[in-house]
Amino acid sequence: MKLSSYISVDCVVLGYDSEQLNVLLVERKLDDKVNDSPFEPDWTLTGNHVYLDEDIEEAANRVLYDLTGFSEIYLEQFKTFAAPDRLLKPKDQVWLKSIGMDPLKRVVTIGFFALLATQKVSLKWMGRNVKWTPVKEVGDLAFDHNQILDSALIAIRNKMRHEPLGFELLPEKFTLTQLQQVYEQIFDAKFDKRNFRKKVNRMQYVIALDEKQKGVPHKPAQLYKFSREIYEQTKRELLEFFV
Amino acid sequence: MKLSSYISVDCVVLGYDSEQLNVLLVERKLDDKVNDSPFEPDWTLTGNHVYLDEDIEEAANRVLYDLTGFSEIYLEQFKTFAAPDRLLKPKDQVWLKSIGMDPLKRVVTIGFFALLATQKVSLKWMGRNVKWTPVKEVGDLAFDHNQILDSALIAIRNKMRHEPLGFELLPEKFTLTQLQQVYEQIFDAKFDKRNFRKKVNRMQYVIALDEKQKGVPHKPAQLYKFSREIYEQTKRELLEFFV
DNA sequence: GCAAAAGTGTTTCTCATACACCCATGT
DNA sequence: ACATGGGTGTATGAGAAACACTTTTGC
Numbered sequence: 001m002k003l004s005s006y007i008s009v010d011c012v013v014l015g016y017d018s019e020q021l022n023v024l025l026v027e028r029k030l031d032d033k034v035n036d037s038p039f040e041p042d043w044t045l046t047g048n049h050v051y052l053d054e055d056i057e058e059a060a061n062r063v064l065y066d067l068t069g070f071s072e073i074y075l076e077q078f079k080t081f082a083a084p085d086r087l088l089k090p091k092d093q094v095w096l097k098s099i100g101m102d103p104l105k106r107v108v109t110i111g112f113f114a115l116l117a118t119q120k121v122s123l124k125w126m127g128r129n130v131k132w133t134p135v136k137e138v139g140d141l142a143f144d145h146n147q148i149l150d151s152a153l154i155a156i157r158n159k160m161r162h163e164p165l166g167f168e169l170l171p172e173k174f175t176l177t178q179l180q181q182v183y184e185q186i187f188d189a190k191f192d193k194r195n196f197r198k199k200v201n202r203m204q205y206v207i208a209l210d211e212k213q214k215g216v217p218h219k220p221a222q223l224y225k226f227s228r229e230i231y232e233q234t235k236r237e238l239l240e241f242f243v
Numbered sequence: 244m245k246l247s248s249y250i251s252v253d254c255v256v257l258g259y260d261s262e263q264l265n266v267l268l269v270e271r272k273l274d275d276k277v278n279d280s281p282f283e284p285d286w287t288l289t290g291n292h293v294y295l296d297e298d299i300e301e302a303a304n305r306v307l308y309d310l311t312g313f314s315e316i317y318l319e320q321f322k323t324f325a326a327p328d329r330l331l332k333p334k335d336q337v338w339l340k341s342i343g344m345d346p347l348k349r350v351v352t353i354g355f356f357a358l359l360a361t362q363k364v365s366l367k368w369m370g371r372n373v374k375w376t377p378v379k380e381v382g383d384l385a386f387d388h389n390q391i392l393d394s395a396l397i398a399i400r401n402k403m404r405h406e407p408l409g410f411e412l413l414p415e416k417f418t419l420t421q422l423q424q425v426y427e428q429i430f431d432a433k434f435d436k437r438n439f440r441k442k443v444n445r446m447q448y449v450i451a452l453d454e455k456q457k458g459v460p461h462k463p464a465q466l467y468k469f470s471r472e473i474y475e476q477t478k479r480e481l482l483e484f485f486v
Numbered sequence: 487g488c489a490a491a492a493g494t495g496t497t498t499c500t501c502a503t504a505c506a507c508c509c510a511t512g513t
Numbered sequence: 514a515c516a517t518g519g520g521t522g523t524a525t526g527a528g529a530a531a532c533a534c535t536t537t538t539g540c
Protein backbone atom coordinates (compact mmCIF):
# COMPACT_ATOMS: atom_id res chain seq x y z
CA MET A 1 0.00 0.00 0.00
CA LYS A 2 1.21 3.45 -0.86
CA LEU A 3 1.62 5.71 2.10
CA SER A 4 -0.25 8.97 2.43
CA SER A 5 0.78 11.10 5.34
CA TYR A 6 0.68 14.46 7.02
CA ILE A 7 3.69 16.69 6.44
CA SER A 8 5.10 19.00 9.07
CA VAL A 9 8.26 20.97 9.72
CA ASP A 10 10.11 21.20 13.04
CA CYS A 11 12.63 23.95 13.62
CA VAL A 12 15.55 23.63 16.00
CA VAL A 13 15.98 27.34 16.70
CA LEU A 14 19.36 28.04 18.29
CA GLY A 15 20.08 31.39 19.83
CA TYR A 16 23.26 32.67 21.40
CA ASP A 17 22.79 35.34 24.06
CA SER A 18 26.46 36.30 24.56
CA GLU A 19 26.64 33.73 27.27
CA GLN A 20 25.32 30.39 26.20
CA LEU A 21 23.63 28.53 23.43
CA ASN A 22 19.89 28.19 23.82
CA VAL A 23 17.18 26.36 21.98
CA LEU A 24 13.65 27.65 21.58
CA LEU A 25 10.95 25.44 23.09
CA VAL A 26 7.17 25.69 23.06
CA GLU A 27 4.88 24.31 25.69
CA ARG A 28 2.54 21.59 24.52
CA LYS A 29 -0.91 21.91 26.06
CA LEU A 30 -4.24 20.57 25.06
CA ASP A 31 -6.02 23.48 23.46
CA ASP A 32 -9.43 22.26 24.56
CA LYS A 33 -10.35 19.53 26.96
CA VAL A 34 -11.16 16.84 24.46
CA ASN A 35 -10.60 14.21 27.05
CA ASP A 36 -10.72 13.96 30.78
CA SER A 37 -7.46 12.22 31.42
CA PRO A 38 -4.87 14.52 32.92
CA PHE A 39 -2.44 15.87 30.36
CA GLU A 40 0.70 17.28 31.91
CA PRO A 41 2.09 20.05 29.74
CA ASP A 42 5.51 19.32 28.31
CA TRP A 43 7.81 20.96 25.77
CA THR A 44 8.37 20.62 22.06
CA LEU A 45 10.53 22.18 19.39
CA THR A 46 8.85 24.83 17.30
CA GLY A 47 7.00 23.38 14.36
CA ASN A 48 3.84 23.34 12.35
CA HIS A 49 2.04 21.63 9.55
CA VAL A 50 2.85 22.43 5.97
CA TYR A 51 -0.04 24.09 4.20
CA LEU A 52 -1.44 22.93 0.91
CA ASP A 53 0.20 25.52 -1.28
CA GLU A 54 3.43 25.85 0.66
CA ASP A 55 6.90 24.49 0.10
CA ILE A 56 8.59 23.17 3.22
CA GLU A 57 11.12 26.02 3.37
CA GLU A 58 8.21 28.46 3.33
CA ALA A 59 6.53 26.57 6.13
CA ALA A 60 9.68 26.67 8.25
CA ASN A 61 10.08 30.38 7.58
CA ARG A 62 6.48 30.94 8.55
CA VAL A 63 7.04 29.16 11.85
CA LEU A 64 10.02 31.41 12.58
CA TYR A 65 8.24 34.55 11.49
CA ASP A 66 5.25 33.78 13.67
CA LEU A 67 7.49 33.32 16.68
CA THR A 68 9.91 36.18 16.19
CA GLY A 69 8.44 38.59 13.66
CA PHE A 70 11.75 38.33 11.87
CA SER A 71 12.23 36.81 8.44
CA GLU A 72 15.96 37.06 7.75
CA ILE A 73 16.89 34.10 9.85
CA TYR A 74 19.47 31.57 8.75
CA LEU A 75 17.56 28.37 8.12
CA GLU A 76 18.50 25.03 6.71
CA GLN A 77 16.91 21.65 6.23
CA PHE A 78 18.91 18.87 7.85
CA LYS A 79 16.96 15.63 8.12
CA THR A 80 13.54 14.05 7.73
CA PHE A 81 11.88 11.94 10.39
CA ALA A 82 9.28 9.48 9.22
CA ALA A 83 9.32 6.40 11.44
CA PRO A 84 5.86 4.83 11.37
CA ASP A 85 5.80 4.76 15.17
CA ARG A 86 7.18 8.21 15.82
CA LEU A 87 3.93 9.59 17.28
CA LEU A 88 2.41 6.50 18.82
CA LYS A 89 3.13 7.28 22.48
CA PRO A 90 -0.17 7.66 24.40
CA LYS A 91 0.35 11.33 25.08
CA ASP A 92 1.17 12.06 21.46
CA GLN A 93 -1.97 10.21 20.41
CA VAL A 94 -4.15 12.23 22.79
CA TRP A 95 -2.61 15.39 21.45
CA LEU A 96 -3.10 14.46 17.79
CA LYS A 97 -6.76 13.72 18.42
CA SER A 98 -7.18 17.00 20.25
CA ILE A 99 -6.16 18.98 17.18
CA GLY A 100 -8.39 17.00 14.91
CA MET A 101 -5.86 14.76 13.24
CA ASP A 102 -6.24 11.10 12.52
CA PRO A 103 -3.86 9.71 15.15
CA LEU A 104 -3.09 6.60 13.16
CA LYS A 105 -2.04 8.41 10.01
CA ARG A 106 1.70 8.95 9.82
CA VAL A 107 3.23 12.39 10.31
CA VAL A 108 6.41 12.92 8.36
CA THR A 109 8.36 15.88 9.65
CA ILE A 110 11.23 17.70 7.99
CA GLY A 111 13.77 19.01 10.50
CA PHE A 112 15.27 22.47 10.01
CA PHE A 113 17.78 24.30 12.08
CA ALA A 114 17.79 28.07 12.51
CA LEU A 115 20.56 30.22 13.93
CA LEU A 116 20.21 33.69 15.38
CA ALA A 117 21.49 36.09 17.99
CA THR A 118 18.88 36.25 20.71
CA GLN A 119 19.27 40.02 20.90
CA LYS A 120 17.92 40.31 17.38
CA VAL A 121 14.46 39.02 18.14
CA SER A 122 11.85 39.27 20.80
CA LEU A 123 9.55 36.33 21.17
CA LYS A 124 5.90 36.79 20.47
CA TRP A 125 3.25 35.41 22.65
CA MET A 126 1.19 33.48 20.10
CA GLY A 127 -1.05 32.09 22.85
CA ARG A 128 1.52 29.57 24.02
CA ASN A 129 4.44 29.54 26.38
CA VAL A 130 7.71 29.89 24.57
CA LYS A 131 11.09 29.87 26.21
CA TRP A 132 14.80 29.79 25.53
CA THR A 133 16.49 26.85 27.25
CA PRO A 134 20.23 26.27 27.43
CA VAL A 135 20.99 23.42 25.07
CA LYS A 136 22.84 21.59 27.81
CA GLU A 137 19.84 21.70 30.13
CA VAL A 138 17.16 20.43 27.81
CA GLY A 139 15.26 17.62 29.48
CA ASP A 140 12.77 15.18 27.98
CA LEU A 141 10.86 16.71 25.13
CA ALA A 142 7.57 15.60 23.61
CA PHE A 143 7.29 13.45 20.46
CA ASP A 144 10.70 12.42 19.14
CA HIS A 145 12.02 15.91 19.60
CA ASN A 146 15.08 14.98 21.63
CA GLN A 147 16.23 12.90 18.70
CA ILE A 148 15.54 15.77 16.30
CA LEU A 149 17.50 18.18 18.49
CA ASP A 150 20.49 15.84 18.70
CA SER A 151 20.53 15.36 14.95
CA ALA A 152 20.39 19.10 14.45
CA LEU A 153 23.38 19.69 16.68
CA ILE A 154 25.42 17.16 14.76
CA ALA A 155 24.40 18.69 11.43
CA ILE A 156 25.27 22.19 12.62
CA ARG A 157 28.65 21.08 13.88
CA ASN A 158 29.45 19.43 10.59
CA LYS A 159 28.36 22.38 8.54
CA MET A 160 30.28 24.80 10.73
CA ARG A 161 33.55 23.15 9.94
CA HIS A 162 33.46 24.61 6.45
CA GLU A 163 31.07 27.47 6.45
CA PRO A 164 31.01 30.66 8.43
CA LEU A 165 27.83 29.88 10.31
CA GLY A 166 29.17 31.06 13.65
CA PHE A 167 28.45 34.66 12.70
CA GLU A 168 24.76 33.90 12.35
CA LEU A 169 24.67 33.44 16.11
CA LEU A 170 26.22 36.84 16.81
CA PRO A 171 24.95 40.41 16.55
CA GLU A 172 26.30 42.64 13.75
CA LYS A 173 29.12 43.81 15.94
CA PHE A 174 30.86 41.31 18.13
CA THR A 175 34.08 40.75 20.03
CA LEU A 176 36.56 38.01 19.33
CA THR A 177 35.83 36.51 22.71
CA GLN A 178 32.18 36.16 21.74
CA LEU A 179 33.15 34.55 18.46
CA GLN A 180 35.40 32.12 20.27
CA GLN A 181 32.65 31.27 22.75
CA VAL A 182 30.26 30.45 19.92
CA TYR A 183 32.70 27.97 18.46
CA GLU A 184 33.54 26.56 21.84
CA GLN A 185 29.91 25.93 22.59
CA ILE A 186 29.10 24.39 19.23
CA PHE A 187 32.11 22.09 19.33
CA ASP A 188 31.91 21.59 23.08
CA ALA A 189 35.61 22.33 23.40
CA LYS A 190 38.04 24.94 24.63
CA PHE A 191 40.35 26.81 22.28
CA ASP A 192 43.52 28.67 23.11
CA LYS A 193 42.87 32.41 22.98
CA ARG A 194 46.09 33.36 21.21
CA ASN A 195 45.85 30.62 18.62
CA PHE A 196 42.20 31.37 17.99
CA ARG A 197 43.00 35.01 17.35
CA LYS A 198 45.85 34.17 15.03
CA LYS A 199 43.44 32.06 13.03
CA VAL A 200 40.80 34.76 12.91
CA ASN A 201 43.44 37.24 11.84
CA ARG A 202 43.99 35.22 8.71
CA MET A 203 40.29 35.48 7.88
CA GLN A 204 40.11 38.65 5.85
CA TYR A 205 36.35 38.68 6.11
CA VAL A 206 36.41 39.32 9.86
CA ILE A 207 36.86 43.06 9.93
CA ALA A 208 37.91 45.21 12.87
CA LEU A 209 35.64 48.21 13.37
CA ASP A 210 36.64 51.65 14.66
CA GLU A 211 34.74 50.93 17.77
CA LYS A 212 35.09 49.34 21.15
CA GLN A 213 32.86 47.95 23.80
CA LYS A 214 31.52 50.53 26.22
CA GLY A 215 30.58 50.42 29.87
CA VAL A 216 32.36 47.19 30.66
CA PRO A 217 34.25 46.99 33.95
CA HIS A 218 37.46 45.90 32.29
CA LYS A 219 39.53 46.74 29.25
CA PRO A 220 36.97 47.23 26.46
CA ALA A 221 37.23 44.83 23.58
CA GLN A 222 37.61 45.72 19.93
CA LEU A 223 34.43 45.16 17.90
CA TYR A 224 34.42 43.26 14.62
CA LYS A 225 31.99 42.55 11.83
CA PHE A 226 31.65 39.72 9.33
CA SER A 227 31.67 40.55 5.63
CA ARG A 228 29.92 37.96 3.54
CA GLU A 229 31.11 39.60 0.32
CA ILE A 230 34.73 39.30 1.27
CA TYR A 231 34.08 35.79 2.43
CA GLU A 232 32.63 34.83 -0.93
CA GLN A 233 35.57 36.41 -2.74
CA THR A 234 38.34 34.98 -0.65
CA LYS A 235 37.11 31.57 0.42
CA ARG A 236 39.34 28.78 -0.68
CA GLU A 237 38.17 25.81 -2.54
CA LEU A 238 38.60 23.02 -0.09
CA LEU A 239 39.82 19.98 -1.88
CA GLU A 240 40.95 18.29 1.23
CA PHE A 241 39.41 15.23 2.63
CA PHE A 242 39.48 13.25 5.80
CA VAL A 243 42.43 12.75 8.10
CA MET B 244 -5.37 23.50 5.20
CA LYS B 245 -3.11 20.76 6.44
CA LEU B 246 -1.23 18.96 3.75
CA SER B 247 -1.60 15.26 3.16
CA SER B 248 0.77 13.82 0.63
CA TYR B 249 2.33 10.74 -0.89
CA ILE B 250 5.75 9.82 0.42
CA SER B 251 8.46 8.35 -1.74
CA VAL B 252 12.20 7.78 -1.64
CA ASP B 253 14.66 8.42 -4.44
CA CYS B 254 18.10 6.87 -4.36
CA VAL B 255 21.10 8.38 -6.08
CA VAL B 256 23.07 5.17 -6.49
CA LEU B 257 26.71 5.89 -7.29
CA GLY B 258 28.97 3.13 -8.47
CA TYR B 259 32.65 3.19 -9.28
CA ASP B 260 33.83 0.66 -11.84
CA SER B 261 37.60 1.20 -11.50
CA GLU B 262 37.37 3.76 -14.22
CA GLN B 263 34.69 6.31 -13.63
CA LEU B 264 31.84 7.27 -11.36
CA ASN B 265 28.44 6.16 -12.56
CA VAL B 266 24.90 6.73 -11.44
CA LEU B 267 22.15 4.18 -11.74
CA LEU B 268 19.20 5.24 -13.88
CA VAL B 269 15.90 3.55 -14.66
CA GLU B 270 13.87 4.05 -17.78
CA ARG B 271 10.46 5.59 -17.26
CA LYS B 272 7.81 4.04 -19.46
CA LEU B 273 4.07 3.94 -19.24
CA ASP B 274 3.29 0.50 -17.88
CA ASP B 275 0.02 0.30 -19.74
CA LYS B 276 -1.38 2.55 -22.41
CA VAL B 277 -3.67 4.60 -20.25
CA ASN B 278 -3.61 7.37 -22.78
CA ASP B 279 -3.02 7.69 -26.47
CA SER B 280 -0.66 10.61 -26.49
CA PRO B 281 2.87 9.56 -27.33
CA PHE B 282 5.04 9.19 -24.25
CA GLU B 283 8.71 9.16 -25.04
CA PRO B 284 10.58 7.08 -22.49
CA ASP B 285 13.08 9.00 -20.42
CA TRP B 286 15.23 8.26 -17.38
CA THR B 287 14.82 8.65 -13.65
CA LEU B 288 16.78 7.94 -10.52
CA THR B 289 15.84 4.78 -8.71
CA GLY B 290 12.98 5.28 -6.31
CA ASN B 291 9.71 4.01 -5.02
CA HIS B 292 6.81 4.75 -2.76
CA VAL B 293 7.07 4.20 0.95
CA TYR B 294 4.75 1.49 2.13
CA LEU B 295 2.32 1.86 4.99
CA ASP B 296 4.34 0.02 7.60
CA GLU B 297 7.78 1.03 6.41
CA ASP B 298 10.25 3.59 7.64
CA ILE B 299 11.93 5.59 4.88
CA GLU B 300 15.33 3.93 5.41
CA GLU B 301 13.66 0.57 4.93
CA ALA B 302 12.00 1.78 1.76
CA ALA B 303 15.33 2.99 0.37
CA ASN B 304 16.98 -0.31 1.27
CA ARG B 305 14.15 -2.17 -0.42
CA VAL B 306 14.68 -0.17 -3.61
CA LEU B 307 18.38 -1.07 -3.58
CA TYR B 308 17.75 -4.70 -2.75
CA ASP B 309 15.22 -5.05 -5.57
CA LEU B 310 17.72 -3.64 -8.04
CA THR B 311 20.86 -5.37 -6.90
CA GLY B 312 19.92 -8.26 -4.63
CA PHE B 313 22.43 -6.83 -2.21
CA SER B 314 21.54 -5.38 1.16
CA GLU B 315 24.82 -4.19 2.68
CA ILE B 316 24.98 -1.02 0.67
CA TYR B 317 26.09 2.26 2.19
CA LEU B 318 23.02 4.44 2.26
CA GLU B 319 22.30 7.83 3.68
CA GLN B 320 19.49 10.33 3.67
CA PHE B 321 20.57 13.73 2.39
CA LYS B 322 17.62 15.98 1.56
CA THR B 323 13.85 16.10 1.17
CA PHE B 324 12.14 17.52 -1.88
CA ALA B 325 8.62 18.75 -1.41
CA ALA B 326 7.93 21.71 -3.70
CA PRO B 327 4.20 21.79 -4.44
CA ASP B 328 4.92 22.01 -8.16
CA ARG B 329 7.61 19.38 -8.36
CA LEU B 330 5.56 16.91 -10.41
CA LEU B 331 3.32 19.24 -12.37
CA LYS B 332 5.06 18.94 -15.74
CA PRO B 333 2.64 17.42 -18.30
CA LYS B 334 4.67 14.25 -18.71
CA ASP B 335 4.91 13.74 -14.98
CA GLN B 336 1.16 14.20 -14.68
CA VAL B 337 0.50 11.60 -17.38
CA TRP B 338 2.80 9.21 -15.61
CA LEU B 339 1.22 9.75 -12.19
CA LYS B 340 -2.21 9.05 -13.62
CA SER B 341 -0.93 5.94 -15.34
CA ILE B 342 0.09 4.36 -12.07
CA GLY B 343 -3.17 5.26 -10.38
CA MET B 344 -2.10 8.22 -8.32
CA ASP B 345 -3.99 11.43 -7.86
CA PRO B 346 -1.82 13.74 -9.97
CA LEU B 347 -2.75 16.81 -7.99
CA LYS B 348 -1.80 15.40 -4.63
CA ARG B 349 1.71 16.32 -3.61
CA VAL B 350 4.51 13.76 -3.65
CA VAL B 351 7.16 14.43 -1.04
CA THR B 352 10.33 12.50 -1.74
CA ILE B 353 13.25 11.86 0.56
CA GLY B 354 16.56 11.75 -1.27
CA PHE B 355 19.12 9.10 -0.32
CA PHE B 356 22.52 8.46 -1.74
CA ALA B 357 24.06 5.01 -1.99
CA LEU B 358 27.68 4.15 -2.69
CA LEU B 359 29.00 0.86 -4.01
CA ALA B 360 31.64 -0.78 -6.16
CA THR B 361 29.94 -1.82 -9.37
CA GLN B 362 31.76 -5.15 -9.29
CA LYS B 363 29.89 -6.08 -6.14
CA VAL B 364 26.45 -6.18 -7.68
CA SER B 365 24.79 -7.30 -10.84
CA LEU B 366 21.68 -5.44 -11.83
CA LYS B 367 18.43 -7.30 -11.91
CA TRP B 368 16.01 -6.94 -14.69
CA MET B 369 12.85 -6.06 -12.74
CA GLY B 370 10.92 -5.52 -15.95
CA ARG B 371 12.49 -2.15 -16.64
CA ASN B 372 15.62 -0.92 -18.31
CA VAL B 373 18.29 -0.05 -15.82
CA LYS B 374 21.70 1.32 -16.69
CA TRP B 375 24.86 2.81 -15.26
CA THR B 376 25.60 6.24 -16.70
CA PRO B 377 28.79 8.21 -16.10
CA VAL B 378 27.88 11.04 -13.76
CA LYS B 379 29.43 13.57 -16.12
CA GLU B 380 27.28 12.41 -19.02
CA VAL B 381 23.88 12.44 -17.38
CA GLY B 382 21.44 14.38 -19.53
CA ASP B 383 17.95 15.62 -18.73
CA LEU B 384 16.20 13.36 -16.27
CA ALA B 385 12.51 13.03 -15.56
CA PHE B 386 10.74 14.75 -12.65
CA ASP B 387 13.13 16.98 -10.66
CA HIS B 388 15.76 14.28 -10.67
CA ASN B 389 18.58 16.42 -12.04
CA GLN B 390 18.18 18.64 -9.02
CA ILE B 391 18.15 15.65 -6.70
CA LEU B 392 21.30 14.27 -8.33
CA ASP B 393 23.12 17.60 -8.00
CA SER B 394 22.17 17.88 -4.33
CA ALA B 395 23.38 14.36 -3.71
CA LEU B 396 26.78 15.05 -5.23
CA ILE B 397 27.22 18.10 -3.04
CA ALA B 398 26.18 16.17 0.05
CA ILE B 399 28.55 13.31 -0.76
CA ARG B 400 31.44 15.68 -1.32
CA ASN B 401 30.81 17.38 2.01
CA LYS B 402 30.52 14.16 3.90
CA MET B 403 33.63 12.73 2.28
CA ARG B 404 35.80 15.47 3.67
CA HIS B 405 35.50 13.97 7.13
CA GLU B 406 34.43 10.41 6.75
CA PRO B 407 36.01 7.51 4.98
CA LEU B 408 33.26 7.10 2.40
CA GLY B 409 35.66 6.65 -0.49
CA PHE B 410 36.17 3.03 0.46
CA GLU B 411 32.49 2.28 -0.06
CA LEU B 412 33.06 2.83 -3.76
CA LEU B 413 35.89 0.29 -3.94
CA PRO B 414 36.04 -3.49 -3.77
CA GLU B 415 37.46 -5.15 -0.63
CA LYS B 416 40.96 -5.08 -2.09
CA PHE B 417 42.02 -2.02 -3.98
CA THR B 418 45.12 -0.20 -5.15
CA LEU B 419 46.16 3.26 -4.06
CA THR B 420 45.68 4.51 -7.59
CA GLN B 421 42.06 3.41 -7.46
CA LEU B 422 41.60 5.13 -4.14
CA GLN B 423 43.10 8.30 -5.52
CA GLN B 424 40.85 8.15 -8.58
CA VAL B 425 37.77 7.87 -6.40
CA TYR B 426 38.70 11.05 -4.57
CA GLU B 427 39.66 12.81 -7.74
CA GLN B 428 36.33 12.03 -9.31
CA ILE B 429 34.30 13.00 -6.28
CA PHE B 430 36.14 16.28 -5.82
CA ASP B 431 36.59 16.79 -9.55
CA ALA B 432 40.27 17.54 -9.01
CA LYS B 433 43.72 16.13 -9.56
CA PHE B 434 46.00 15.20 -6.67
CA ASP B 435 49.72 14.67 -6.69
CA LYS B 436 50.50 10.96 -6.53
CA ARG B 437 53.38 11.22 -4.07
CA ASN B 438 51.55 13.56 -1.72
CA PHE B 439 48.41 11.48 -1.86
CA ARG B 440 50.35 8.39 -0.88
CA LYS B 441 52.08 10.15 1.97
CA LYS B 442 48.69 11.12 3.30
CA VAL B 443 47.30 7.63 2.97
CA ASN B 444 50.39 6.28 4.71
CA ARG B 445 49.44 8.23 7.77
CA MET B 446 46.02 6.56 7.81
CA GLN B 447 46.61 3.49 9.90
CA TYR B 448 43.30 2.07 8.83
CA VAL B 449 44.42 1.62 5.23
CA ILE B 450 46.26 -1.65 5.43
CA ALA B 451 48.66 -3.14 2.91
CA LEU B 452 47.87 -6.76 2.08
CA ASP B 453 50.36 -9.50 1.23
CA GLU B 454 49.05 -9.44 -2.25
CA LYS B 455 49.55 -7.71 -5.58
CA GLN B 456 47.60 -7.18 -8.74
CA LYS B 457 47.92 -9.99 -11.25
CA GLY B 458 47.91 -10.12 -15.00
CA VAL B 459 48.41 -6.43 -15.59
CA PRO B 460 50.82 -5.42 -18.33
CA HIS B 461 52.93 -3.28 -16.04
CA LYS B 462 54.36 -3.39 -12.55
CA PRO B 463 51.61 -4.91 -10.42
CA ALA B 464 50.25 -2.67 -7.71
CA GLN B 465 50.14 -3.45 -4.02
CA LEU B 466 46.64 -4.21 -2.77
CA TYR B 467 45.18 -2.59 0.33
CA LYS B 468 42.11 -2.96 2.47
CA PHE B 469 40.18 -0.57 4.70
CA SER B 470 39.70 -1.46 8.36
CA ARG B 471 36.69 0.17 9.88
CA GLU B 472 37.66 -1.03 13.35
CA ILE B 473 41.00 0.66 13.22
CA TYR B 474 39.35 3.73 11.76
CA GLU B 475 36.93 3.92 14.66
CA GLN B 476 39.76 3.51 17.16
CA THR B 477 42.19 5.95 15.67
CA LYS B 478 40.07 8.67 14.17
CA ARG B 479 40.83 12.04 15.58
CA GLU B 480 38.25 14.25 17.04
CA LEU B 481 38.10 17.08 14.59
CA LEU B 482 37.70 20.28 16.46
CA GLU B 483 38.74 22.37 13.58
CA PHE B 484 36.50 24.72 11.76
CA PHE B 485 36.53 26.70 8.56
CA VAL B 486 39.53 28.40 7.02
C1' DG C 487 44.26 49.81 43.99
C1' DC C 488 41.83 45.95 42.65
C1' DA C 489 38.96 42.89 39.97
C1' DA C 490 38.04 41.51 35.39
C1' DA C 491 38.63 40.47 30.83
C1' DA C 492 41.52 42.14 26.64
C1' DG C 493 45.38 41.60 24.14
C1' DT C 494 49.95 39.94 22.56
C1' DG C 495 54.91 36.58 20.58
C1' DT C 496 57.87 32.69 20.25
C1' DT C 497 59.08 27.98 19.59
C1' DT C 498 58.28 23.45 17.92
C1' DC C 499 56.38 20.13 14.97
C1' DT C 500 53.35 18.36 11.59
C1' DC C 501 51.62 18.59 7.21
C1' DA C 502 50.66 20.62 2.44
C1' DT C 503 52.88 21.54 -1.75
C1' DA C 504 55.94 21.16 -5.63
C1' DC C 505 58.57 18.36 -8.38
C1' DA C 506 61.34 13.86 -11.71
C1' DC C 507 63.05 9.50 -12.12
C1' DC C 508 63.63 4.29 -11.81
C1' DC C 509 60.93 -0.32 -11.45
C1' DA C 510 58.32 -4.59 -12.55
C1' DT C 511 55.50 -6.70 -15.57
C1' DG C 512 53.08 -8.41 -20.19
C1' DT C 513 53.49 -8.50 -24.89
C1' DA D 514 62.95 -3.95 -26.16
C1' DC D 515 59.22 -1.28 -25.22
C1' DA D 516 54.96 0.37 -23.37
C1' DT D 517 52.44 0.89 -19.19
C1' DG D 518 51.38 2.27 -14.92
C1' DG D 519 53.70 1.52 -9.99
C1' DG D 520 56.42 3.40 -6.73
C1' DT D 521 59.61 6.61 -4.25
C1' DG D 522 62.38 11.42 -1.46
C1' DT D 523 63.52 16.11 -0.48
C1' DA D 524 63.12 20.93 0.36
C1' DT D 525 60.11 24.86 1.53
C1' DG D 526 56.47 27.24 3.80
C1' DA D 527 52.06 27.50 6.35
C1' DG D 528 49.81 26.69 10.11
C1' DA D 529 48.54 23.95 14.60
C1' DA D 530 49.71 23.62 19.40
C1' DA D 531 51.64 24.88 23.72
C1' DC D 532 52.46 28.41 26.85
C1' DA D 533 52.40 33.57 30.60
C1' DC D 534 52.37 38.19 31.23
C1' DT D 535 50.96 43.20 30.57
C1' DT D 536 47.05 46.50 29.61
C1' DT D 537 42.80 49.05 30.14
C1' DT D 538 38.77 49.95 32.16
C1' DG D 539 34.84 50.51 36.12
C1' DC D 540 34.24 50.60 40.70
